[in-house]
Amino acid sequence: MSSPGTPKYGANERALDGASATKNTVVEDDFDAPVINVTAAAAVSAPASGNSSASEPEVVKEYMTFDSMDLPLDLLRGIYGYGFEKPSEIQRKVIVPIKNRRDTLAQAHSGTGKTGGFLIGILANMDKSVNEVQAGVLAPTRELADQIYTVAKGLTQHMGIRVHLAVGGNHVDADLAKLRRGSSEIPQLIIATPGRFYDLLNRKAIHPSTFKALILDEADQLLDAKFKEQIYCILSNPFKWTENTQIGLFSATMIPAIAATAETLLARNPLKILRDAEEVSLDGIAQYYLLVDRPEQKLDALCDLSDCLTFTQCTIFVNTQKDAENLCDAMTGRGFDVSYIHGTMDAKDRKRIMDSFREGKIRVLIATDLIGRGIDVQQISLVINFQLPVQHSNYIHRIGRSGRYGRKGASINIIDKREMRQQEEIEAFYGRKVAVLPMDLNIYN
Ligand code: AMP
Numbered sequence: 001m002s003s004p005g006t007p008k009y010g011a012n013e014r015a016l017d018g019a020s021a022t023k024n025t026v027v028e029d030d031f032d033a034p035v036i037n038v039t040a041a042a043a044v045s046a047p048a049s050g051n052s053s054a055s056e057p058e059v060v061k062e063y064m065t066f067d068s069m070d071l072p073l074d075l076l077r078g079i080y081g082y083g084f085e086k087p088s089e090i091q092r093k094v095i096v097p098i099k100n101r102r103d104t105l106a107q108a109h110s111g112t113g114k115t116g117g118f119l120i121g122i123l124a125n126m127d128k129s130v131n132e133v134q135a136g137v138l139a140p141t142r143e144l145a146d147q148i149y150t151v152a153k154g155l156t157q158h159m160g161i162r163v164h165l166a167v168g169g170n171h172v173d174a175d176l177a178k179l180r181r182g183s184s185e186i187p188q189l190i191i192a193t194p195g196r197f198y199d200l201l202n203r204k205a206i207h208p209s210t211f212k213a214l215i216l217d218e219a220d221q222l223l224d225a226k227f228k229e230q231i232y233c234i235l236s237n238p239f240k241w242t243e244n245t246q247i248g249l250f251s252a253t254m255i256p257a258i259a260a261t262a263e264t265l266l267a268r269n270p271l272k273i274l275r276d277a278e279e280v281s282l283d284g285i286a287q288y289y290l291l292v293d294r295p296e297q298k299l300d301a302l303c304d305l306s307d308c309l310t311f312t313q314c315t316i317f318v319n320t321q322k323d324a325e326n327l328c329d330a331m332t333g334r335g336f337d338v339s340y341i342h343g344t345m346d347a348k349d350r351k352r353i354m355d356s357f358r359e360g361k362i363r364v365l366i367a368t369d370l371i372g373r374g375i376d377v378q379q380i381s382l383v384i385n386f387q388l389p390v391q392h393s394n395y396i397h398r399i400g401r402s403g404r405y406g407r408k409g410a411s412i413n414i415i416d417k418r419e420m421r422q423q424e425e426i427e428a429f430y431g432r433k434v435a436v437l438p439m440d441l442n443i444y445n
Contacts, residue, residue, distance in 0.1 A: 057272070058271065058272070060093045060097075060271065060273060061093075061096070062089075062092040062093055063087065063092050063095065063096055064086070064087070064092060065086065065087070066079050066080070066084070066086070066087055066120075069087075069095055069096050069099070069120075069124075070096075070099075071095075071099070071120065071124050072124060072159075074158040074159045074160070075120065075123050075124060075155065075156075075158075075159055077157075077158040078123075078154065078155045078156055078157045078158050078159060079116075079120060079155060081154070081157055081158065082151070082154035082155055082157070084113075084116060087113075087116075088112050088113035088116070088117070089108075089112060090106065090108035090109075090112050090113055090114050090117045090273075091113050091116055091117045091120065093106075093117075093273060094106050094114075094117045094118065094121060094271070094273070095117055095120045095121045095124070096121075097121070097271045098117075098118060098120075098121025098122060098124075098213075098246070098248060099120075099121050099124040099125060101125065101212075101213075101246045101268060102246070102268055102269045102270065102271045103246055103247045103248070103265070103266040103267055103268040103269070103270040103271070104118075104121075104247075104248045104249065104250075104266075104270065104271045104272075104273075105219075105248075105249045105254075105259070105262050105263065105266060105270065105271070105272045105273070105274070106248070106249070106250050106251075106271070106272075106273040106274075107250075107251055107252065107253070107254045107273060107274050107275050108250065108251075108252060108273070109252060109400070111376065111400055114217075114250050114252075115147070115148055115151050115217070115376075116151060116155070117250075118137070118215045118217070118248050118250055119137075119148070119151060119152050119155055120155060121248070122135045122137075122189070122212070122213040122215065122246075122248070123135075123152075123155060123156060123159065123161065123189070125212055125213070126159070126161050126188055126189065126212075128159060128160040128161050128188070130188070131183075131184065131185070131186050131188075132186055132188070132210040133179070133186065133187060133188060133189075133190050133206050133207075133210050133211060134188045134189065134210065134211065134212050134213075135188070135189050135190075135211060135212055135213040135214070135215070136189070136190045136191075136192060136197065136206075136211055136213070136214050136215070137152075137189075137190070137191045137192070137214075137215040137217060138192055138193070138194055138197055138214070138215065138216050138217065138222060138231075138234075139191070139192075139193060139217045139218060140193070140194070140217075140218050140221050140222055140227060141193065141343075141370060142167040142168060142169055142193055142347060142350065142351075143350065143351075143354050143370070144217065144218065145165060145167050145191050145192060145193050146165060146167070146351070146354075147376060148191045148217065149163060149165040149191045152189060152191060156189070161188050161189055162185060162186070162187045162188050162189070163187065163188070163189045163190075163191065164178055164179075164187030164189070164190050164191070165190075165191050165192075166190055166191070166192040166193075166196045166197065166200060167192060167193045167196055167347075168193050168195050168196050168347070169347025169348075169350075170196075170347070172196070172199060172200075172203075175196070175200060175205065176200075176203065176205050179200065179205040179206060180205075190206065194222065194227055194230040194231060194234060195230065197234060198230060198233055198234050201234060201239055208239050208240055208241045208242070208245060209240070209242075209244070211241075211245045212244070212245065212246060213245065213246040213247075213248065214241070214245050214246070214247055214248070215247075215248040215249075215250065216231070216247075216248070216249050216250070217250050217251075218250070218251050218252075219249035219250055219251045219254070219258075219262055220251040220253055220254050220255060220258040220259075220262075220393070221251070223249075223258050223261050223262055224258055235265070243267050243268055246268055247265050247266060247267075247268075249262045249265065249266075252396060252397060252400060253393040253396055253397065254274055255393060259274060284407070284408065284409060285399050285400070285402055285409040285410060285411055286409070286410040286411070286435075286443055286444060287399065287410070287411050287413075287432065287434045287435065288410065288411070288412045288413070288434060288435050288436065288437040288438070288443060289412065289413040289414075289415055289423060289434050289435070289436065289437065290305070290412055290413070290414050290415070290436075290437045291415055291416070291417070291420065291436075292414065292415070292416050292417075293416065293417060294416055294417075295416045295418075297416070298386060298414050298416065299327075299330055299331075301414050302316070302331070302384065302386060302414055303331065303334055303336065305384070305412065305414075305441075306331075306336055306364065308441055309382065309441055309443065311381045311382035312363075312379040312380070312381045313357070313360065313362075313363050313364070313365075313377060313379040313380045313381065313382075314363065314364045314365070314380065314381070314382040314383070314384060315364075315365050315366075315367055315380055315382075315383050315384070315398075315401050315402075316338075316364065316365070316366045316367070316383075316384045316386050317366075317367055317368070317369070317383065317384070317385050317386060317387070317389070317398045318366060318367075318368060318386050318387050319368065319369075319387045319389065319390060320368065321342040321343065321344055321368060323368075323386075323387065324340040324341070324342045324366050324367065324368055325340060325342075327340070327366050327386060328340040328366050331364075331366075336364065337363065337364070338362075338364040338365070338366055339353055339356070339357075339362045339364070339365055339366070340353075340365065340366040340367065341353045341354065341357075341365060341366075341367050341368075341370060342367065342368040342370055343368065343370045353365070357377055358377055360379060366386075369389065369394050369397070369398070377401070378407065380401045380402045380409070381402055381407070381408065381409050381410065381444070382402055382409070382410050382411070382412070382443075383398055383399050383401050383402045383409070383410075383411040383412075384411070384412050384413075384414060385398060385399075385411065385412070385413040385414065386414055388413060388415065388419055388422050388423060388426065392425065392426055392429045392430075395426050395429075395430070396430070398411070399411035408444045409444075410443040410444055412437060412443070413434060
């Protein structure tokens with residue numbers, strides 16, 4: 001195990017393996033098209049390598065109250081003011097180690113408060129009198145970044161810490177103006193999407209040397225396929241990240257290959273909280289399926305369900321942007337009041353739709369996996385998979401949109417006979433049976 005301050009990459013530098021090349025590539029900072037990369041669910045809880053003892057996972061101390069965590073008073077006031085009374089399980093485990101500046105790799109169920117967990121941890125070390133960017137959080141989508149920003153604003157309400165949201169879709173000049181050298185009000189916490197963050201690094205508007213902490217939310221997604229190269233570029237040698245910057249990697253899912261990559265980033269007395277795939281199957285959410293003979297019968301089934309089921313808000317997942325638009329047209333044509341969201345929509349439209357959904361003005365939202373991750377709308381009680389996700393790990397992200405923070409939730413897969421095998425694979429992946437939809441439609445346990 002390397003201790004804080006121990007050089008890991010030559011001159012105390014951090015870098016992902018193979019991350020030394022400077023590539024001038026900026027990928028779009030959104031996730032939408034499903035990535036085909038199905039990996040067996042085995043052994044995610046096993047420490048993959050390296051810094052910690054492989055055979056003896058650490059027993060993590062839990063702090064049962066925020067008061068017992070020795071947090072700055074103005075942060076504590078923000079926590080209670082934001083409405084958090086007691087820490088959730090993940091918060092009980094990660095806040096103090098993060099505050100103690102340990103690198104962290106943590107897998108936490110969707111909707112269990114991981115945003116608060118990493119934010120409170122890093123905020124505990126921030127100093128309002130230091131006029132520089134002290135910490136950053138990277139998230140794969142603008143929507144998620146926006147949501148983290150909202151929580152950060154809430155938690156810092158008494159701290160006087162300046163929080164800034166830097167995402168694609170907004171003009172970069174606005175970021176540059178805020179970060180301008182010589183400004184007396186430089187943001188101290190920056191929440192960003194990877195593309196914009198990389199751009200700001202390249203323009204030397206932000207400097208790794210000022211960062212005490214860098215958090216990657218939905219880390220498995222940021223370290224996989226579409227974003228991997230972007231993250232490599234961000235962490236590549238020219239930018240000179242050192243072990244002075246604490247790293248936090250958070251996700252609801254973590255497949256072994258990604259966990260192994262993630263581990264190469266950890267250096268400061270790392271804390272690892274990983275779970276088995278079965279453990280992340282969201283006990284609070286009742287999972288059902290409805291089988292139809294042929295694909296063209298799915299729409300009828302969906303419309304019948306929409307008529308008969310009780311729910312506060314509902315998300316219907318499909319796999320492609322075209323499918324989202326087509327399904328929205330078809331349901332609207334049958335008199336249903338539905339909207340859709342996907343990754344190639346204009347940033348303003350996406351924000352408008354997400355805001356309306358959060359405010360409850362939209363009750364049924366058809367979505368691609370763009371909002372399958374991390375997005376927290378507490379009133380979603382029902383998730384319908386009109387198409388099963390191509391990547392198994394997205395199933396948990398999708399159904400995790402319901403049943404937020406202990407509320408009741410249900411998910412229904414509408415499948416035709418050809419998709420039965422795919423569903424069985426998902427069941428095997430999570431070690432859970434998905435039940436047949438009951439005739440009485442009494443779906444909330
Ligand atoms: P997250 O998993 O971070 O998306 O959080 C899910 C939901 O739980 C959000 O609506 C949070 O506001 C809420 N939440 C997080 N931590 C707490 C807490 N300690 N007490 C009450 N609600 C919380």
